[in-house]
Amino acid sequence: MEISRRAFVKTTAVALASAAAAGTMSALVxxxxxxxxxxxxxxxxxxxxxxxxxxxxGCGCGVIVESKDGKIVAVTGDPDNQSNRxxxxxxxxxxASVLYGEDRLTEPLIRDDKSTKGTDGGLRKATWDEALELxxxxxxETWKKDKSRLAFWGSGQQPIVEGYCTAKFWKxxxxxxxxxxxxxxxxxxAVVGFMNIFQTDEPAGSYTDIDETDxxxxxxxNMAEAHPMLYSRLTARKINGTGVKHYDLTTLKTxxxxxxxxxxxxxxxxxxxxxxxxxxYLVQNNLYxxxxxxxxxxxxxxxxxxGNAFEDGYDASDVGKSVxxxxxxxxxxxxxxxxxxxxxxxxxxxxxxAADIKELAEVFADKSRKVLSLWTMGVNQHNRGTWMNHCIxxxxxxxxxYAKPGDGAFSLTGQPTACGxxxxxxxxxxxxxxxLLVAQEPHRRYTEAIWNLPEGYLDAIQKPGMHTxxxxxxxxxxxxxxxWTAHNNWAVSMPNLTRFLGRGDKKGINDTFIVVSExxxxxxxxxxxxxxxxxxxxxxxxQFGNAERRTAVFEKAVDPPGNAKWDLWMLMEIAARxxxxxxxxxxxxxxxxxxxxxxxxxxxFKGDQxxxxxxxxxxxxxxxxxxxxxxxxxxxxxxxxxMENKQLAxxxxxxxxxxxxxxVREVDGKWLATKWRFCDGKQEDGFDEIGIxxxxxxxxxxxVSFYKSGNARPSVVFxxxxxxxxxxxxxxxxxFCTGRLLEHWHTGSMSRRIAELDRxxxxxxxxxNPEDCAELGLKDGDMVRLSSRYGECEIKVSTAGxxxxxxxxxxxxxxxxxxxxxxVVQDVYxxxxxxxxxxxxxxxxxxx
Amino acid sequence: MKKKTxxxxxxxxxxxxxxxxxxxSGTQSAASVLDGQPAPMPAxxxxxxxxxxxxxxxxxxxxxxxxxxxxxxxxxxxxDHYSRxxxxxxxxxxxxxxxITCHPQG
Numbered sequence: 001m002e003i004s005r006r007a008f009v010k011t012t013a014v015a016l017a018s019a020a021a022a023g024t025m026s027a028l029v030x031x032x033x034x035x036x037x038x039x040x041x042x043x044x045x046x047x048x049x050x051x052x053x054x055x056x057x058g059c060g061c062g063v064i065v066e067s068k069d070g071k072i073v074a075v076t077g078d079p080d081n082q083s084n085r086x087x088x089x090x091x092x093x094x095x096a097s098v099l100y101g102e103d104r105l106t107e108p109l110i111r112d113d114k115s116t117k118g119t120d121g122g123l124r125k126a127t128w129d130e131a132l133e134l135x136x137x138x139x140x141e142t143w144k145k146d147k148s149r150l151a152f153w154g155s156g157q158q159p160i161v162e163g164y165c166t167a168k169f170w171k172x173x174x175x176x177x178x179x180x181x182x183x184x185x186x187x188x189x190a191v192v193g194f195m196n197i198f199q200t201d202e203p204a205g206s207y208t209d210i211d212e213t214d215x216x217x218x219x220x221x222n223m224a225e226a227h228p229m230l231y232s233r234l235t236a237r238k239i240n241g242t243g244v245k246h247y248d249l250t251t252l253k254t255x256x257x258x259x260x261x262x263x264x265x266x267x268x269x270x271x272x273x274x275x276x277x278x279x280x281y282l283v284q285n286n287l288y289x290x291x292x293x294x295x296x297x298x299x300x301x302x303x304x305x306x307g308n309a310f311e312d313g314y315d316a317s318d319v320g321k322s323v324x325x326x327x328x329x330x331x332x333x334x335x336x337x338x339x340x341x342x343x344x345x346x347x348x349x350x351x352x353x354a355a356d357i358k359e360l361a362e363v364f365a366d367k368s369r370k371v372l373s374l375w376t377m378g379v380n381q382h383n384r385g386t387w388m389n390h391c392i393x394x395x396x397x398x399x400x401x402y403a404k405p406g407d408g409a410f411s412l413t414g415q416p417t418a419c420g421x422x423x424x425x426x427x428x429x430x431x432x433x434x435x436l437l438v439a440q441e442p443h444r445r446y447t448e449a450i451w452n453l454p455e456g457y458l459d460a461i462q463k464p465g466m467h468t469x470x471x472x473x474x475x476x477x478x479x480x481x482x483x484w485t486a487h488n489n490w491a492v493s494m495p496n497l498t499r500f501l502g503r504g505d506k507k508g509i510n511d512t513f514i515v516v517s518e519x520x521x522x523x524x525x526x527x528x529x530x531x532x533x534x535x536x537x538x539x540x541x542x543q544f545g546n547a548e549r550r551t552a553v554f555e556k557a558v559d560p561p562g563n564a565k566w567d568l569w570m571l572m573e574i575a576a577r578x579x580x581x582x583x584x585x586x587x588x589x590x591x592x593x594x595x596x597x598x599x600x601x602x603x604x605f606k607g608d609q610x611x612x613x614x615x616x617x618x619x620x621x622x623x624x625x626x627x628x629x630x631x632x633x634x635x636x637x638x639x640x641x642x643m644e645n646k647q648l649a650x651x652x653x654x655x656x657x658x659x660x661x662x663x664v665r666e667v668d669g670k671w672l673a674t675k676w677r678f679c680d681g682k683q684e685d686g687f688d689e690i691g692i693x694x695x696x697x698x699x700x701x702x703x704v705s706f707y708k709s710g711n712a713r714p715s716v717v718f719x720x721x722x723x724x725x726x727x728x729x730x731x732x733x734x735x736f737c738t739g740r741l742l743e744h745w746h747t748g749s750m751s752r753r754i755a756e757l758d759r760x761x762x763x764x765x766x767x768x769n770p771e772d773c774a775e776l777g778l779k780d781g782d783m784v785r786l787s788s789r790y791g792e793c794e795i796k797v798s799t800a801g802x803x804x805x806x807x808x809x810x811x812x813x814x815x816x817x818x819x820x821x822x823x824v825v826q827d828v829y830x831x832x833x834x835x836x837x838x839x840x841x842x843x844x845x846x847x848x
Numbered sequence: 849m850k851k852k853t854x855x856x857x858x859x860x861x862x863x864x865x866x867x868x869x870x871x872x873s874g875t876q877s878a879a880s881v882l883d884g885q886p887a888p889m890p891a892x893x894x895x896x897x898x899x900x901x902x903x904x905x906x907x908x909x910x911x912x913x914x915x916x917x918x919x920x921x922x923x924x925x926x927x928d929h930y931s932r933x934x935x936x937x938x939x940x941x942x943x944x945x946x947x948i949t950c951h952p953q954g
Contacts, residue, residue, distance in 0.1 A: 043884055076884040086928075089949045093885050228949040236942035255948075258901070743952050760888050760952040801898070 060546020106562025156418030159542030177465025189385025212406030220378015420545015498791030552659030888954025
């Protein structure tokens with residue numbers, strides 16, 4: 001029977017359809033048939049289904065968790081979570097495995113002999129009572145002696161109610177601002193940029209912008225590896241749309257570059273010049289949106305020639321103290337400041353052809369297109385990270401491309417809840433919940449009202465505390481006596497580990513009493529005096545807030561193993577013991593802060609995890625619903641705080657709706673999410689109708705109203721190009737860039753314990769340009785010593801092209817403890833945000 | 849039409865009993881794979897995605913005008929990866945075009 005191949009293929013499709021109808025398709029589909037995903041049904045018979053959020057990145061993919069007989073048996077994408085609509089990435093799909101590593105921590109551990117720090121021995125099992133007594137006694141001792149010598153280092157992975165309570169304990173209980181999250185290392189530049197420009201944190205748009213835009217501009221962002229679900233949506237938009245373009249601005253080619261119509265490869269740090277050249281082109285050629293400028297913007301310039309924070313004393317120096325200062329200027333003065341940034345000048349600085357920069361500028365000018373900029377660490381982990389955030393917003397504000405569907409500047413978040421927790425509940429050294437600042441008197445009064453504290457009580461914390469790098473620099477000098485860390489692995493992720501791990505001349509880490517709350521043994525637990533075993537992910541109920549302002553709940557699905565406990569329980573116990581005998585006003589301090597939720601007699605919560613989470617949430621959401629508290633409502637009105645800008649819904653709405661993007665507004669008894677803040681339109685369609693009615697103005701250019709900004713005018717701030725903290729030299733001729741790759745999350749403490757992910761990416765490699773290798777006599781697979789003025793490490797070379805660096809640049813991911821690349825990385829930070837520059841350390845490479 | 853119907857029936861009969869090669873690639877044991885976990889690419893696929901992109905996968909695993917998994921005994925892409933969740937569309941949903949996002953090199 002003759003048949004053409006074409007006919008055969010068509011016939012096969014018919015057969016496939018027939019087989020599907022007959023139910024035989026499942027025998028043919030891949031071993032991991034996710035027949036349940038996308039349909040909402042369980043894949044495993046008899047399993048209990050709970051709603052969750054992925055443990056890993058800032059995409060915040062919703063997941064459905066299935067558990068049976070006390071164990072998680074399946075994790076699939078949640079089609080009802082509007083962030084990902086059922087999509088996931090490999091890490092999300094393997095979440096079930098992350099709880100079951102063989103060496104899971106299940107008992108508290110105590111180190112009796114400090115000389116064993118930095119080794120994988122020296123820790124003995126202890127009871128919870130012994131561990132908690134030790135921790136709280138050390139904390140209290142330090143607190144009473146000198147509270148400048150204690151610190152908490154938290155995380156953008158700490159669930160919301162846990163972070164909220166930690167902030168409350170530290171700030172209202174201990175009256176200390178020495179609390180900072182690892183989000184300082186990822187989002188601080190974005191945060192300071194937002195606050196400087198808009199006086200409110202977090203993006204105005206939503207992931208829906210990806211589906212609506214015509215042009216993607218990725219600025220130093222390897223989304224394919226670091227925001228994989230969103231990258232799938234980006235490429236889907238390119239496939240489904242007509243004429244959709246992608247411009248990739250990057251210092252090295254990555255998997256993300258593969259979808260780009262044009263790759264603009266720039267010299268490290270020169271993105272500032274490129275952005276200014278684009279803005280200059282728009283202004284000089286009258287291609288900016290004049291009506292938008294007139295209706296919405298104000299112009300400023302700030303302190304310049306601010307140097308770099310090489311020295312510990314930088315922040316307190318004259319220049320360090322001046323970095324936040326700005327002055328108002330006119331539009332004409334702003335244009336004059338931009339004028340030197342010709343296309344040719346930008347080409348000279350960046351190496352990007354002037355014609356390409358012009359092409360991109362013209363895209364921004366093209367009113368027939370919508371343009372969406374996306375960025376994270378390439379912009380934020382930058383010695384001028386805040387300035388670079390400013391420069392991207394400047395372009396978007398000049399062209400009126402902000403807060404509108406498909407037209408926006410989207411600062412992506414790295415961690416699952418750097419937004420929801422660190423930024424929104426205020427576990428930063430300078431913040432209070434809901435964007436409030438310790439330094440602002442009305443903000444302290446407002447917080448006192450909600451926390452039921454005596455008026456003036458929080459004046460004791462009006463001065464910001466130590467930011468992250470400062471905490472670790474001070475610890476290295478022996479100036480921190482007590483450090484508690486949770487949901488992070490600082491011994492692998494901090495920069496300049498040679499200093500901070502005591503491998504250089506500063507050995508302070510050996511004397512600090514360090515408490516590490518953890519789920520697995522890590523390099524950080526090797527330096528701990530006490531290790532507290534924590535419940536992991538869905539072993540307790542938690543809440544995350546992702547990059548598009550979506551707050552979502554992950555339900556408890558299984559119990560933690562052994563004696564591992566909920567982090568919130570540990571916090572309550574330590575707080576109760578530390579505050580024992582202390583008073584706030586006429587009330588016992590612990591009772592005043594946490595008495596509604598925790599019973600110190602029974603050592604347990606007043607209610608199950610759902611009830612407790614709900615009750616804590618209700619207090620927290622008062623910050624953005626001032627009408628729930630009479631005193632707060634009055635302060636909100638008198639001080640014009642506009643706290644409803646971040647309005648949150650009641651707790652159960654987040655479970656019922658599989659997450660909601662704030663501000664969430666109550667309309668006719670329903671809670672409606674907002675996709676586009678400051679953009680007028682129907683609330684039920686995702687626009688900020690109610691916010692604008694309450695505080696904004698209608699019929700302004702672009703249909704937006706920036707009601708939270710000072711005078712309702714976001715600030716376009718001129719920021720010049722200033723070079724990286726160090727430039728390649730004869731001694732250190734390469735620029736070393738670090739980052740993440742798809743298969744592993746951060747320091748790999750979870751993902752490397754998943755066999756499939758470990759097999760997929762078993763080691764960290766140093767990606768090098770093949771010609772650089774040839775010049776150094778290196779070949780693929782050779783071991784090299786990577787050294788900088790900060791330290792050295794050993795790593796294997798790769799020319800396989802996972803990333804394709806240009807001449808003079810090398811890249812490695814930071815997930816591998818055995819390579820420990822952060823021994824080499826500078827701890828120089830953006831002077832405004834205090835966020836370290838992980839992307840531009842100068843190094844030498846030597847074959848071993 | 850009759851010829852095609854006969855062939856379709858024969859194929860359906862074959863497929864209902866055949867073992868698909870991908871499942872027996874040996875990269876995952878039944879004990880390690882939980883439901884819903886996408887299989888990594890086997891070692892003999894090294895570089896295929898980076899060189900050829902998603903077309904390099906669809907060529908063997910997808911059902912469309914160009915592909916026929918049965919010719920090479922390849923694992924068939926699950927139905928929810930298809931447009932509107934239906935094999936009959938013979939078109940992979942654009943949201944699933946980044947195969948390597950879920951199926952890294954094993």
